[in-house]
């Protein structure tokens with residue numbers, strides 16, 4: 356029959372092994388990480404391209420509106436030209452027509468330019484999309500392979516979890532809670548061994564009175580780090 360502290364010591368060892376397995380399971384293997392990076396980058400690039408195309412289309416709608424207004428204005432000025440009464444009015448009307456024509460030309464050039472840009476971006480997006488299915492397939496296959504390779508680790512982790520539960524069931528609840536609190540707060544070490552009458556967790560010397568307590572199999576906490584002290588019984 357083991358003492359409470361021996362059970363805690365074993366629990367800590369099981370939990371530490373479980374932590375190792377969980378850490379291993381959460382680490383992406385390079386075989387998946389590489390294709391995952393590629394996949395995420397392609398995804399980002401596609402949304403960047405889509406955004407740029409939308410932005411250009413929005414600007415295009417604005418320019419189209421302005422162009423229609425200016426063309427309307429141009430018609431009006433050309434109409435005015437028919438009604439001029441003198442040379443001065445004639446010159447003024449022509450000045451307006453010239454300025455408006457220039458503006459219309461600029462807007463038309465800007466439309467052409469944005470169409471060219473948009474076509475270029477659309478071609479890039481189409482190329483990305485064409486390769487996307489194949490990339491997604493590679494990505495999903497690598498993920499599935501990684502997950503299936505975790506089978507053994509999962510099994511081990513499940514067994515360790517069951518083992519930990521079994522040990523915990525034998526420990527008084529208050530002590531168990533104290534253990535978990537220290538375990539969380541002190542880097543996964545709640546129970547430390549006493550070697551040469553010192554705590555191996557923080558090297559604080561264990562006072563003789565405390566040492567005798569430990570020798571009698573009583574629970575004692577380190578006065579330095581407040582962890583639960585564990586004195587291994589010499590083999591008899």
Ligand SMILES: [Zn+2]
Nearest residue numbers: 554557577580
């Ligand atoms: Zn200590």
